[in-house]
Amino acid sequence: MFLCARRIDIKTRFGLPRIIFMAIVTTIITFLVSYEIMIYFSDKQITDRYFFVFLLVAILLYPIHKLIHLIILAPYYKHFRKKRLSKRAWIPIYNLYVNNPINKYYFCICLVSPLIIITAACIYLGQAFPEYGHYFMFLLALNAGFSVMDIMYLKLILFSNEGRYIEEHCTGFNILNKYEDTTGRHFN
Secondary structure (H helix, E strand, C coil), X not given: CEEEEEEECHHHHHXXXXXXXXXXXXXXXXXXXXXXXXXXXXXXXXXXXXXXXXXHHHHHHHHHHHHHHHHHCHHHHHHEEEEECCCCCCCCCEEEEECCCEEHHHHHHHXXXXXXXXXXXXXXXHHHCHHHHHHHHHHHHHHHHHCHHHHHHHHHHHCCCCCCEEEEECCEEEEEEECECCCCCECC
């Protein structure tokens, strides 16, 4: 049995406009810095060929980001739950979450995985194809903006001394402790 030690909901804590502002600022600053570093190390002329492929990848970046979260949480696939966020039938927006307690540190790895994987892939592809490096640096920056909420949750989870397990809900996270009775048995 698990007892809730702390509830975390970033949207109510910071507010959606502030989170969006932080994500946009993170995206802009990350792009400016990464683009300048790429230009410094590259001597090739950049091109705008394959712009529509770039747009397609930019549109698919958020689902790829979420897919990486789900791949890391694959051992818990039986506990995946989905909640429809849009009221209109023609807008398929869902929130996927795991309805089972997960080890705190495993969940932290899950939170940073898309940022690390997509950033590493964009840096590698930017070096391999320097003429399209500006595309990859923008994708890197866009993913950094998507990861702002993950980093905020990561900070709150790591600096919280309570609990050793995380349970995700459609509104946020609960930090849980495993409850033991007086005989030392664990309840599940």
